[in-house]
Amino acid sequence: xxxxxxxxxxxxxxxxxxxxxxxxxxxxxxxxxxxxxxxxxxxxxxxxxxxxxxxxxxxxxxxxxxxxxxxxxxxxxxxxxxxxxxxxxxxxxxxxxxxxxxxxxxxxxxxxxxxxxxxxxxxxxxxxxxxxxxxxxxxxxxxxxxxxxxxxxxxxxxxxxxxxxxxxxxxxxxxxxxxxxxxxxxxxxxxxxxxxxxxxxxxxxxxxxxxxxxxxxxxxxxxxxxxxxxxxxxxxxxxxxxxxxxxxxxxxxxxxxxxxxxxxxxxxxxxxxxxxxxxxxxxx
Amino acid sequence: xxxxxxxxxxxxxxxxxxxxxxxxxxxxxxxxxxxxxxxxxxxxxxxxxxxxxxxxxxxxxxxxxxxxxxxxxxxxxxxxxxxxxxxxxxxxxxxxxxxxxxxxxxxxxxxxxxxxxxxxxxxxxxxxxxxxxxxxxxxxxxxxxxxxxxxxxxxxxxxxxxxxxxxxxxxxxxxxxxxxxxxxxxxxxxxxxxxxxxxxxxxxxxxxxxxxxxxxxxxxxxxxxxxxxxxxxxxxxxxxxxxxxxx
Ligand SMILES: Nc1ncnc2c1ncn2[C@@H]1O[C@H](COP(=O)(O)OP(=O)(O)O)[C@@H](O)[C@H]1O
Ligand SMILES: [Mg+2]
Numbered sequence: 001x002x003x004x005x006x007x008x009x010x011x012x013x014x015x016x017x018x019x020x021x022x023x024x025x026x027x028x029x030x031x032x033x034x035x036x037x038x039x040x041x042x043x044x045x046x047x048x049x050x051x052x053x054x055x056x057x058x059x060x061x062x063x064x065x066x067x068x069x070x071x072x073x074x075x076x077x078x079x080x081x082x083x084x085x086x087x088x089x090x091x092x093x094x095x096x097x098x099x100x101x102x103x104x105x106x107x108x109x110x111x112x113x114x115x116x117x118x119x120x121x122x123x124x125x126x127x128x129x130x131x132x133x134x135x136x137x138x139x140x141x142x143x144x145x146x147x148x149x150x151x152x153x154x155x156x157x158x159x160x161x162x163x164x165x166x167x168x169x170x171x172x173x174x175x176x177x178x179x180x181x182x183x184x185x186x187x188x189x190x191x192x193x194x195x196x197x198x199x200x201x202x203x204x205x206x207x208x209x210x211x212x213x214x215x216x217x218x219x220x221x222x223x224x225x226x227x228x229x230x231x232x233x234x235x236x237x238x239x240x241x242x243x244x245x246x247x248x249x250x251x252x253x254x255x256x257x258x259x260x261x262x263x264x265x266x267x268x269x270x271x272x273x274x275x276x277x278x279x280x281x282x283x284x
Numbered sequence: 285x286x287x288x289x290x291x292x293x294x295x296x297x298x299x300x301x302x303x304x305x306x307x308x309x310x311x312x313x314x315x316x317x318x319x320x321x322x323x324x325x326x327x328x329x330x331x332x333x334x335x336x337x338x339x340x341x342x343x344x345x346x347x348x349x350x351x352x353x354x355x356x357x358x359x360x361x362x363x364x365x366x367x368x369x370x371x372x373x374x375x376x377x378x379x380x381x382x383x384x385x386x387x388x389x390x391x392x393x394x395x396x397x398x399x400x401x402x403x404x405x406x407x408x409x410x411x412x413x414x415x416x417x418x419x420x421x422x423x424x425x426x427x428x429x430x431x432x433x434x435x436x437x438x439x440x441x442x443x444x445x446x447x448x449x450x451x452x453x454x455x456x457x458x459x460x461x462x463x464x465x466x467x468x469x470x471x472x473x474x475x476x477x478x479x480x481x482x483x484x485x486x487x488x489x490x491x492x493x494x495x496x497x498x499x500x501x502x503x504x505x506x507x508x509x510x511x512x513x514x515x516x517x518x519x520x521x522x523x524x525x526x527x528x529x530x531x
Binding site: 036151152153154157159161163164166168214215219220 | 332335336337353356357359361363367368369372373374375378379382385386388390391393394418438444
């Protein structure tokens with residue numbers, strides 16, 4: 001419990017703590033919608049595609065936020081444009097666009113900054129969270145949570161039955177790009193904590209874990225937020241106590257939670273289904 | 285007073301391939317209208333074009349000479365069952381509550397009133413006992429009834445159903461058709477895409493027969509005749525086998 005003591009003592013640890021909890025929450029929330037819309041790959045793409053934006057921001061001496069959001073959005077539109085205007089299928093156009101952006105990002109970053117910076121951006125370093133990063137994360141987090149609360153109904157119907165949503169007049173295209181925009185913001189907020197490469201695990205895994213445990217979207221979103229935050233705190237702990245990179249630890253923590261649900265979830269879990277099947281056989 | 289819904293000269297193509305060509309027809313409200321035609325004839329496309337879900341090359345769809353866009357909230361759409369993600373985390377009841385969303389508008393949430401109304405719609409289709417089930421845990425016929433309940437919850441004036449009877453049990457089919465007939469008797473307009481030719485006469489009072497172009501549209505007695513039907517179906521033998529039962 002030394003960790004708890006340190007948490008009370010060190011300000012940098014408190015910042016890291018608050019930031020990682022917020023990152024966990026918003027990744028879980030947005031991730032829930034991402035996986036239900038079948039856009040997991042898109043999440044991966046956008047997270048990689050913010051890299052050149054970060055590099056360009058360094059070069060221009062502006063906050064990495066602006067560049068990252070810019071290239072993130074550009075990617076979403078680029079993928080949309082290729083899919084709609086050619087016969088290339090959506091998964092291919094996603095791979096095509098994001099690998100190009102990611103490659104460009106790596107070259108730009110190595111030119112602009114040192115290799116250590118690259119490692120931090122790729123794999124996260126939650127202990128290096130600055131005050132400004134924390135406030136940025138809190139601002140993005142509040143925005144994401146507010147939008148999801150206000151437009152929960154619209155997000156639900158457009159994810160579940162986009163045709164009906166369009167039929168009664170919702171702007172489903174606008175909703176799609178709004179989600180892409182929020183996704184980009186969440187990715188940028190997660191850069192320090194998890195790093196570019198593993199943001200996808202925070203987006204997809206806690207939401208998938210929650211998906212196995214409930215039949216209600218609202219519960220799924222809350223559970224995903226909880227699992228995300230829990231994983232992030234576990235990551236912070238190992239990062240601080242054992243000096244490990246935070247991103248990979250967080251990714252493994254999300255996976256461990258997923259495996260627990262996969263095996264033991266009352267409805268979907270393998271173990272319970274096996275037991276049920278066994279009991280049924282005994283009865284028969 | 286009955287309304288007039290008219291489709292004026294619409295053409296639709298996908299990636300340059302024309303699927304509907306100069307289709308026009310007109311109906312007054314209070315009819316149960318079957319949209320018939322062979323596989324790939326453009327029935328679903330016609331429905332989607334009428335709902336404004338896909339771009340048209342040309343043409344107009346109007347209700348009382350006003351664009352159909354002005355009536356969107358009064359239009360309920362029941363999708364083809366294959367277009368729904370049945371593993372979505374949503375219960376039967378919440379699915380029906382979605383039917384109240386159009387009238388709620390942005391920002392307002394469904395409250396007790398909307399939820400009770402959704403339950404009453406579920407009762408109409410006989411699915412109230414399944415309210416808390418996840419939608420994937422139902423049979424095909426039950427799923428179709430739930431989506432009809434959602435359409436009822438919308439309190440719409442126009443109903444569009446795409447192949448509602450495909451792959452469902454007989455009792456669900458009876459429940460659905462009796463509700464559609466009730467809607468018709470209340471003066472609502474119901475369009476049903478259908479490709480099984482048996483029971484056409486029992487189900488519909490008006491027909492639209494298409495195969496890329498409009499073959500014919502009007503009262504069942506007028507359209508549902510061998511020589512007219514044969515013009516829509518490329519393989520007359522298949523069709524005749526189905527038709528003998530009725531003609
Ligand atoms: N999204 C689409 N993209 C390209 N072609 C399509 C699309 N939807 C339908 N089609 C084509 O348009 C034609 C009509 O399709 P559809 O309206 O689904 O027919 P029906 O419902 O009568 O079986 C078919 O040839 C089909 O292959
Ligand atoms: Mg069809």
